Amino acid sequence: MALWDWTLEAYAQAGVPETCLTLQDEHGQNTSLLLWAVWAEAADPLLLARAADIARRWEALALAPLREVRRALKPAFEGVADGGREGLREDVKSAELRAERVLMEALEAITGPQGGAHALIALEAASKAWGKPAPADALAALAAALR
Template structure:
């Protein structure tokens, strides 16, 4: 049995809890403009050894860009704008909940896309993974993500 959850949402929650993962994701999001949900989807697909399909990737990128533009991004901007003090804490917390729900929906949409496409003529070699579409394999963040994924995977294999 594979140590990887079937659900992209469950995988995302689990790997995001790994040490250094949250900080790395926020760094990539804020400093490099990388969509964290696309990054998590790419990791999930690569971890499941899903062969790279250009049509699948393009569909996921397009869907994620729309979600980021119309749902997730605006909520994130509002949350970050709101002060972290009374009386704003309750509103900020509510916006954060909506933001998380929007991210969950985005990940569910990405999983539906990947579940809906089977192998096709645009399947590429194993060297063309999904994560490489976001980060080059020579970048330090790529290697850091691979170490986190390996640590996560090893921890899952040793659980009863």
């Protein structure tokens, strides 16, 4: 199954969206990288380093700026109609989702055969490759939600 399709199915599982958001907002993780690592069963340090580099650069160029704008557009803005602001926010949200998909397509393109790593091992390896390892319990929560 293609990574994007797998990710949509994974995100539909109870607890996955909330756990991913916690890993992103509270622990500075790139959830696309984490989900890719589980899908790819990645444990190879060289592959993980390459994937983390791509994710880090794409996060800085596209994901973080779009996320910042989307979040900034959430509250009312004096002098701007709510409908217009909310419509723009939805457009930015769509662009942010597209940027996540582009990243996942790039990660899928560098993936060889599945690596055989259990979900938690892949998450720990990806978090370490990202450079800011998340707490073990937060990664374990995502691994459990992805079952």
